[in-house]
Amino acid sequence: MDKKFHTNLVVSSAPHIVTDQDTTRLMGTVLLALVPALAASVYIFGLRVLLLSLVSVIACVGFEYIWNAALKKTQTVGDLSAALTGLLLAMNVPSSFPIWQLILGDCFAIIVVKALYGGLGKNFVNPAITARIFLFISFASNMSTWPVTKLAGTDAVTGATPLAIIGEGAFDKAALPTLQQMLLGLRGGACGEVCALALIIGGIFLIIKKIISPIIPCAFIGTVFVIALIATGSVYQAVFHCLAGGVMLGAFFMATDYVTSPKLPFGQLIFGIGCGLITMGIRFLGSYPEGVSFSILFMNICTPLINRWSYKVYLKKGGKK
């Protein structure tokens, strides 16, 4: 019995194989899905959008790196979630936004919203949305000065967003862009939110790749449509409301954030409907022209409650099959 055996093998619990879809791949796919919107934005507003995006991504990754290094934590910048937050925040500001203020927003998103609560997976509100609201409140005038694209064919350098025009008074078709212009993004607005078409392409890509579930975007956009239809009685205006403001960006990319949205499909449905309701409530009744960020933030905060409710529904059904 002088056989040589391998007696020091790795022993671990089953399963012994795992999917190659890890966190980095997921975040990377979402970044990829944002590329059409980013490209459209660069085309519409010029190269400054690219500059803002790069600065924001680098700043977010930088802040997370410094935080982890300073607190001697495991380095997590490789999971790309900070990069995603950076890009999303850049897409949520006007193309003329001052860079130092954007970096301050990045710092708020990464350090205050994410890291202080324990990092990825522990934050209870979406960092990019919360940072956008932080910037909106801190630098109100910079956050509501909307450069107008040269492609719109006017000489004005800045102008009001379509929703601000509606908020001022009646639905004046002459002063507003057409639906086609809304779809293509030839209008005032934040960098990433204007080109609805590019966002829809990105969103559908994510749904096909099974990165996100269609429940939240469908419930969100559907609710916006239905409420606008009831309130205005016009399909044109209802579609207009779906394309306007940050609905597409919010519905596909911000409300679907895993960490801050409900776990179960039933909860996700409630979450999406809630986002739509609050958005339209603010648009029609509130003093701000747009309410997508506030609606997502509010529903983020409601998520634990929605989870509790949906668990009850889930367990009533028997909790299986």
Added chain:
Amino acid sequence: MSQGKHLPSIHVPHHKNTAGHETVVMPIPDVVKICMSQNIGAPCKPLVEKGDYVKVGQRIGDVDAFVSAPIFSSVSGTVIDIEQSRGSMGGFETLVVIETDKKQEVSEEVKVPTIETFEDFVKAARDSGMVGLGGASFPTHVKLNPKNLDECEYLVVNAAECEPFITTDNREMVENGQDVLDGMQMIMKFLDLKKGFIGVETNKPDAIENMRRLIEQNEIDNIEVVELPSSYPKGAERVLIYEVTGKTMDAGVLPAQLGVILDNVSTIGVMAEYFKTGMPIVRRRVTVDGDAVANPQNVYAPIGTQIADLVEFCGGYKKEPRKIIMGGPMMGRATKSDESVTMKNTSAVLCFGQEMAEVKEETACLNCQRCHTACPFGLMPSIYIEAYENKDLDTLQKFNVMQCMECGSCSYICPARRPLSFTNKLAKIMIKEATKK
């Protein structure tokens, strides 16, 4: 009859590299070590002593308990030791070590059984030493002798083989399809079952074709091949029964309680062989694969063959093995050493090199709920892992952790590489211990 509705499942790479390889018989190794704990239920007591001469098919282990199956010598030779060794589950197991003389003399005990009544049939099933060859190793005669025999209608044969790499059931159907059918007909005759189903995943076209051809050739009208989607875990007992009959089955319930007799395809094939020849289970087909094996193939290996001998027959190691799995990569057990021996339920021996042996680092939960959507039963592993860490038994029970069958889908799919399936297992043990008091 496939009822057309499917439970959630996941796509894992099939790696059925050995599906087309005809099974080869390996030469008898110098030494075999036959384990006395080869079935769920009571372990066997050795019936032989050091120094005894044993022959092929001779009963060397048995115990007087209902849930048990006898163990037979797979070789002829001399018992050189009865040793205690720490098994893969952590407890001690008794091994009968036999030095082989390579003559393979057949024992006088090997006789074709006479089966006339149901009682004879169940006794013969026990005497064949059969246990579930798919991995669970539940004694077959117990399955064939349910309390509510009158209510049983269907025989469902598990040939899904959803685990990656393993191709033994596939080869059984291709090479011994007739035995499988004969076995099924015997069971259906003695248990008075109306209909038989063979559930096969569509990734085994050869097997499906061969079984359909044989059914036609034998003019059997009450056995049907049911094609299942090739996704994991279609071969899990509760999933298979749902996919074939539409019946939902809770954990802790036996298929017979739903009127279904369920057995693995190789189990039935090998048992039918015993009914014809009288030779109990002394060898089994093992898929030897993995990136560290030089020539992956299907091998007929005597029960009790050491992995090192098995791999040596398959051309040895191509690279340094770092992990060896007994069974499939989703539910199989990693073994510490290649001194380990094959058992009745060892469907595969997979040897992985460094790259595939690496245990991936765990990162933070994203709350993506892929674990929930992947679970065939819609369970919520992300809740269990938190509740387990907090020792929150109420939540674990309320959210039905006991329904988990540890198929590993949640752990496989988790982008954060969290040990979800493993935690479910621990949580179930925690609940069992707490409720025992």
